[in-house]
Amino acid sequence: MGAATTAPSKRRLVGIDAARGLALIGMVSIHILPAWDPVTFAPTAQWTLFAGRSAALFAFLAGVSLAFTSGGRTAHTGRAMTATRAGILVRAVLITALGLAINPVIPGATAEEIPAINILIYYGAFFVLVIPFLGLSAKALFAWAGFFAVAGPVLTHLLRGTLPVAVDLNPGFADLAADPAAGVAQLLLTGTYPALPHLAYLLAGLGIGRLDLAGLRVQACLLLVGLGVGVLAWLAYWVLILQTGGYDQLMTHTPALTEEMIDDIIVFGPDPVLPTTTWWWLALAGPHTNTPLALAMGLGSAAAVLGGFLLLARRFGSVLLPLSAMGTMTLTLYSAHLLALSAEVHYDRPYLWFFLQIGVAALFATAWQRALGQGPLERLVTRGAGLTRRRILTGHRTP
Numbered sequence: 017m018g019a020a021t022t023a024p025s026k027r028r029l030v031g032i033d034a035a036r037g038l039a040l041i042g043m044v045s046i047h048i049l050p051a052w053d054p055v056t057f058a059p060t061a062q063w064t065l066f067a068g069r070s071a072a073l074f075a076f077l078a079g080v081s082l083a084f085t086s087g088g089r090t091a092h093t094g095r096a097m098t099a100t101r102a103g104i105l106v107r108a109v110l111i112t113a114l115g116l117a118i119n120p121v122i123p124g125a126t127a128e129e130i131p132a133i134n135i136l137i138y139y140g141a142f143f144v145l146v147i148p149f150l151g152l153s154a155k156a157l158f159a160w161a162g163f164f165a166v167a168g169p170v171l172t173h174l175l176r177g178t179l180p181v182a183v184d185l186n187p188g189f190a191d192l193a194a195d196p197a198a199g200v201a202q203l204l205l206t207g208t209y210p211a212l213p214h215l216a217y218l219l220a221g222l223g224i225g226r227l228d229l230a231g232l233r234v235q236a237c238l239l240l241v242g243l244g245v246g247v248l249a250w251l252a253y254w255v256l257i258l259q260t261g262g263y264d265q266l267m268t269h270t271p272a273l274t275e276e277m278i279d280d281i282i283v284f285g286p287d288p289v290l291p292t293t294t295w296w297w298l299a300l301a302g303p304h305t306n307t308p309l310a311l312a313m314g315l316g317s318a319a320a321v322l323g324g325f326l327l328l329a330r331r332f333g334s335v336l337l338p339l340s341a342m343g344t345m346t347l348t349l350y351s352a353h354l355l356a357l358s359a360e361v362h363y364d365r366p367y368l369w370f371f372l373q374i375g376v377a378a379l380f381a382t383a384w385q386r387a388l389g390q391g392p393l394e395r396l397v398t399r400g401a402g403l404t405r406r407r408i409l410t411g412h413r414t415p
Contacts, residue, residue, distance in 0.1 A: 031329035032229075033343030034336040035322045036077050040346045041339075041374055042070030044353055047132040048362050048370045051284060059283050067285065068303030071135060071209055072314030073321055074346075075142060075217035080322070082143075082218070083225020086150045091226070093151070099408040101147050103401035110397045111347070112140025118351060119186040121358045131357050133208040134186050136350070141203040141211035146218045157223030161216045165311040168213030172205045172306065173292050179206055185288060206289060213306045220315050229326060238323025246316025249309045253301035257282075262296045269294035281305070341381035345391025349377045 042065070051063045059067075086092050086100045115136025122132060149160060180198035184191045185208070192199040204211050227234050256262045266278055270293040273281075281290070285304035290297050301309040329336060342349060353373060356362075362369035384391060390398065 030333040030336055030340045031235075031326035032077060032080060032322065033340035034329065035073065035325040036343035036346055037339035037341070038321065038325075038343075039070045039073040039077065040342055040349055040377070042066030043074070043132075043135075043350065044373055044377075045370060046070060047353070047357060048366050048373070050366060063284075063303075068305075068310065069314055069317045071304075072217055072311075073318045074135065075209075075214050076221040076224075076315065076318035077322070078139065078142060079146070079218040079221020079223075080225040080229075081221075082146060082150070083222045089226055089228065091151050095409060097151055099405040101150060102408050103405035104143050104147055104150075106404045107397055107401040108140040108143035110400050111143070112137050114347075114351065114393070115140065116187070116189050116192065118354050119184075120188040120190075122186050122354060123358055123360055130185055131362075132186075132354060134354060135209050136347075137187070138203060138207060138209040138211055138214070142214060142218050145211055145215050146222065149219055149222065154223040154226040157219045157226070161219035161223065161315070164212060164219065165216035165315070166308050168205075168210065168215065169298055169307050169311070171212060172210060173290075173295070173298060176206055176289060176292050181206070208288070208304055210306055213311060216311050217315060217318065220319075224319070224322070232327075232330075235323050235326040235330075238319045239327065240320075240323075242316045242319030242321070242323055244316070246313050246320065249301055249312035249316060253299060253309050256299040257296070262299050265294055265296040269296070338378040338382055341385045342377055344385055345381055345394050347397065348391040348393040349381065351393060353377075 042062075045062045046066055049062050050060055051067070052059055082104065085104065086097065091097065092100050115134050115138075118136065119134050122130065122134060149157060152160070179201040180195065182191070182195065182198040182202040187199055187202065202210075205213075224238070229235070257266075263278070267273075267275065270278070270291050273291070281287070282300055282302045285302055290300070290305050290307070297305075298307045299309060300307050301313050303310070325336070329340075333340075356373060381391070
C-alpha cells in the first residue's frame with residue numbers, strides 16, 4: 017500500500033496511482049455502505065463491484081510497486097538486491113506495526129459487528145513472503161503466481177481444521193503476544209486476506225511490473241487478458257457449481273448449512289471462514305472465499321483495471337488527478353479511514369459519511385501532493401526502508 021519509490025514515466029504512474037485510488041474507494045465503500053438492499057436482500061451494486069476485488073487490486077498493485085522498487089524492468093542484482101530486500105523487510109515491519117496499533121481501536125468483536133478487517137497486518141506478511149521472488153523473471157513470477165493461486169487455497173482447505181484459531185479478527189500487539197501461533201496461522205492461511213493465497217496477487221503484480229507498462233500493446237493486453245481471465249473464472253464457477261451438481265454437493269456434505277446460508281456464502285463471502293466439508297467449496301468464486309477461481313477473478317479484474325487506467329492516463333491524466341492523488345497516499349488515507357470508523361458515526365447515514373470521507377480524502381491528497389509530495393505515513397515508511405537500504409549499500413563499500 018503506497019506508491020512506487022523509483023521514477024518510471026509520469027503518465028504510467030498516474031494510471032497506476034489512479035487504479036490504487038479506485039481500490040481505496042472500493043475498500044471504503046465496503047466498510048461503510050450496505051452490502052444488501054433492505055427490501056429485496058439482493059447485493060448492492062457497490063458490493064457486487066468491489067467486494068473482494070478492491071483488496072485484490074491493492075495486493076496486485078503492491079506487487080507492481082515492488083517491481084519498481086526492486087529495479088523496474090530489470091531486477092536489481094548483488095548488493096543492490098540485498099539492500100532492496102532489507103528495505104522491503106523494514107517496510108513490512110513498519111506497516112505491520114501500524115496495523116497492529118490501529119486494530120484495537122476498530123470497534124466490534126464478531127464478524128457481524130466489525131465494520132472493517134484491517135488489511136495492513138496482512139500487507140506485512142505479503143511483503144515478507146515476496147522477498148525471495150524479487151530477482152525472478154516475469155515468466156517465472158507468473159508461473160509462481162499460478163502455483164500459489166492453487167496451492168494456497170488447497171493448503172488452507174487441508175489445514176484449517178488443525179490450525180489454532182485467532183480470537184480477534186483484528187488482532188493487536190497483545191493478541192499476537194498472547195497466542196503467536198494463532199496469529200501466524202491467521203496471517204498466512206486462516207484470515208480474511210491470507211498471505212499464502214494472496215501471494216498470487218503480489219507475484220502477478222511483480223511480474224507485470226517487469227513489463228513495459230508504458231507501451232500501448234502491454235496496456236491493451238492487460239485490459240483484454242484481464243477481462244478474459246475474469247470471465248473464464250466466473251464461467252468455470254457457473255459450470256461447476258450451478259450446472260454440474262456442485263451446489264448439491266455443497267448441501268449434501270454440509271448439512272449444518274441451509275440453502276439460504278450457502279447462498280449467502282456464495283454472494284457475500286464466508287462468515288468468517290469457508291467450510292472444509294467438501295472439496296467442492298474450492299469451486300466457489302465469491303468475495304473473500306480465497307479459492308483458486310476467486311483468486312483468478314481477482315487477478316483478472318485487477319489486471320483489467322490497471323490496463324484500463326493506463327490507457328486512460330495516455331489522454332486524460334489530468335482528469336484522473338484527484339483519484340491518482342489519493343492513490344499516492346493510500347497508507348495514510350486508509351489508516352485515517354479505519355480510525356474514523358472507530359467513532360461509529362457512519363451507521364445512521366452511511367452514504368453521507370462515505371461521500372464525506374472520499375471527498376475529504378480527495379481534497380487532502382490533492383493539496384498535500386501539490387505542496388509536499390509523498391503522503392505523511394508513506395514518507396515515514398519510505399524513510400525507514402531507504403535508510404536501511406543505504407546503510408547496507410554504504411556498509412559494503414571499500415573506504
